[in-house]
Amino acid sequence: MSMMTYFTIWHYIALLIGFIIFVLTIILALREKRPNIRTSIIVSSLLVNTILAFIILMALDKYTKKAEVFNLNNYRLLQTEQIVFTGMVKNIGNYTIGTVELEIKLVNNQHTTNHIKGTSFYKSSGFLDMFNTSSKNYQPQTLIETPIIAENLKPGETRRFRVVLDYPPYFKGVSQFTQIFAH
Numbered sequence: 001m002s003m004m005t006y007f008t009i010w011h012y013i014a015l016l017i018g019f020i021i022f023v024l025t026i027i028l029a030l031r032e033k034r035p036n037i038r039t040s041i042i043v044s045s046l047l048v049n050t051i052l053a054f055i056i057l058m059a060l061d062k063y064t065k066k067a068e069v070f071n072l073n074n075y076r077l078l079q080t081e082q083i084v085f086t087g088m089v090k091n092i093g094n095y096t097i098g099t100v101e102l103e104i105k106l107v108n109n110q111h112t113t114n115h116i117k118g119t120s121f122y123k124s125s126g127f128l129d130m131f132n133t134s135s136k137n138y139q140p141q142t143l144i145e146t147p148i149i150a151e152n153l154k155p156g157e158t159r160r161f162r163v164v165l166d167y168p169p170y171f172k173g174v175s176q177f178t179q180i181f182a183h
Contacts, residue, residue, distance in 0.1 A: 008064045008095045014056045022049045065182040066093035067100045067153065072178065076167060083167040089150045089180075090158040100150040101181040104165065108141040109173040139170055146181070153182075 007015075022045055029041035072087035085104060091097050149161035 006096045006098045008060065010060050010064060011057060014060060015053065018049050018053050018056070022046070025049075061183055064093060064095050065097045066091070067097055067150075067180055067182040068092050069102060069149075069178070069180050074176070077164075081167050081169050083165050085163040085165070085178075086161065088158055088160050089153070091153040091155050091182075093182075094155050096155065097153040097182045098151065099148050099183050100153055101146045101183070102149045102161070102163065103144065103146045103179040103181065104163065105177040105179075106143040106165075106167075106171065107175045107177070108168070108171045109175055139168070143168060143171075 025045040026042055029038050029045070032038040032041065068090050069087055070090070072085065074083055074085045076083050083106070085102070089100050089102075091100075143165070145163075145165050147163045149163065150159045153159065
């Protein structure tokens with residue numbers, strides 16, 4: 001699967017304006033007689049333009065590439081300890097979307113207020129145990145996956161998707177959260 005994204009005319013205009021500003025800054029910097037100041041201006045301009053380009057391109061992606069997920073359903077496959085998400089994704093924007101990702105977050109709710117017993121939450125441990133995830137007793141309580149559900153989605157196009165994830169067998173009373181990202 002390719003991670004290619006499509007630039008819109010707005011992306012190209014933003015890059016062109018950024019490039020023109022950078023070139024003008026270099027021309028002005030070359031007029032400076034002191035070499036250390038000249039170098040500082042050029043490096044600063046390059047750094048600022050790179051950061052601004054990244055921020056502007058991300059903002060343009062957010063407003064030009066819009067997708068919507070509907071008919072999202074899920075069911076568990078108990079024999080294989082998996083959960084399956086199905087649904088449809090539609091490009092509701094005016095530009096082609098390179099990739100559409102669906103972030104799926106499963107949170108284990110086994111410690112609800114109805115099941116609290118004395119020391120259910122607090123377990124004394126050392127500071128370094130917080131960073132030790134290799135222990136056989138370690139069981140993450142949150143699972144986050146972000147699979148690609150569509151690629152090269154044209155404006156107005158709708159596609160079906162199916163995502164299969166491993167489901168931790170120790171999860172009980174799971175809360176599910178989904179979020180869509182279009183690039």
